[in-house]
Amino acid sequence: MKHLFIPALAASVAVLLFWGTCPADTPRQPAPVAYKDAVRCGRITSPELTEVSGLAVSRKTPGLLWALNDSRNPPEIYGISTKGTLLKTYKVDGATNWDWEDLADFRYRGEDFLVIADVGDNWSARPFNTLYCVKEPTPDNQSNGVLQLEWEMTFRYEHGPLDCEAVAVDATNQKIYLLSKRSTEPVLYELPLEMPCKKSMYTARAVAKIRDIPGPTPADQKQAYGKYRSRPTAMDISADGNTLYILTYKHAYVYSRTPDQTWDLVFSKSPLQITLPHPSKTMVQREALGLDQTSGNIFITSEKALAPIYVVEPAH
Template identity: 30%
Template sequence: MTLERGFRWMRARRMRTFASAAALALASGCGPRADADEVARADAADAKETLECRITHPELSLGTRVPEASGAALDRRTRGLFWTHGDSGNDPILFAVGVNGQLLGRVRLTGARNRDWEDMAIGPCPGGTCVYVADIGNNQARPLDLVLYRAPAPAATDSATAPAEAFHARFPGNGRDAEAIFVMPDGEVYIVTKGRTEPVELWHWPTPLRAGPAVDLERVREIAPRPTQLGDYVTGAGASRNGRWVAIRTYGRLALYRAADLLAGGGRPYTLELAALGETWGEGVAIDDDGTVLLVSEGSGHHTGSAAAWLRCALPAT
């Protein structure tokens, strides 16, 4: 079933998600300067490019074995294997999951605490390839430290990682709620704010990452005005391995950016409505170089078990 056919079917019945009927305001401006923010606001109402995707593995139940799947990352060694983790208050466990939703491993992130884990990534680090876990959730937008954990990427058969490094940062001024990070091939780390109490913004975590007191995050740009509907809150992000594409998702929509455009402030995203998937509390996203996209969701009321879906998207020419 294609997503387009699915959308027609879903419009004939009651929506099962909190997806917004309004367009996702993930627009872009002309550069990381103040005037780029003005362009972003003006562009937010403009039509976006449509992304062509098909569902390859729909509504894979992860059950209660994976509580509140929040972030997602694709394994670098085994195709079809992905990693996810629980939300706030769950054990500091990374779950290895197969392409059909089967649980293949539970790996403890050694030395870490899950205050409010929201997203994860797998990317380069000084020792090779590492897993990054972002303890950045902040529903009340309080001025508190964000924690980024980093450890050598585990195998699904491991019981625990090597001891994780912990890096601390803060949003300068007022706190912000965020649930999305991505790591580029050069090791640069970025956060996208949720938009709950502020515009959707892109922030940079100063690198090289260093242990010690919290550092100030660096604001790159405003991506969109503050959303007016729940379905437009940003809940996850991920960069392709080759660094050409960044996926940003909300509860109701997927947006793919050319990474160069997103970071420099130009170009508009290719977008896709996700209503046909029937997600409840869609949370995480990961993307591969060939247009394979993974989406994970927490489950209804956070108690009915997590789910995942695989898409294959036709990436526009770069």
């Protein structure tokens, strides 16, 4: 099969050239985008989807969301409507669901892809983590299908094992971002977006720390998952690579930059907060967020049976 990704060496050179020519950071900031209140648009009723830990919005099929389950579930992704109706199930051939925690979408040279992030590590003990890439399928009236891997990337973090549930792909700048979950200050790591060489072990490098996500309040501490309220559980990024969306167990946060700014500079400032509804029993474990690159809508759901789906629309 002919792959459309540039070879690993060329990608590495391109990345170095890109960052090497960036101008120095400047104080100017992009204009913040306001958002409407979150509105429930659906509920996931399928018995196959009771631990949704990753969500991506289809770039090929309007109104379609892609979802995956957490660990100990089959290596499958699921196409659902924004109302939560299960439409299609796809097995990912050659993949293992050790602890799938996020699902990212991206477009490269006119083709659409999904990246499955097998990166969960509650005890910070995994010797390596895995990213699986598949072409985004187009659901039809045929029976459930099988997806072949485009590539598989194994990697370690430069500072040792850690838990992660938030992954995003920036195809514009050829980066894969991963955000640590259990650090006092969440750390953003990056990998190159490239066709991995067989049997290669990549190293995810730390590039920035997030300093201003509000910690849990005394009232939060009394509720389920209260002490974890500020921990990142999902992430997505705009197509131009300049706006990062981060979900926690309490609210979502938006960081925006100009093309000449680093994430480290942006993370030193307070983010835009998207206030989410007080968690119900089925929405307390918010671990899935997907961005619609066309409308700017943000979809959010939880890792529980009968979880609702919320949509947050831009105010413009």
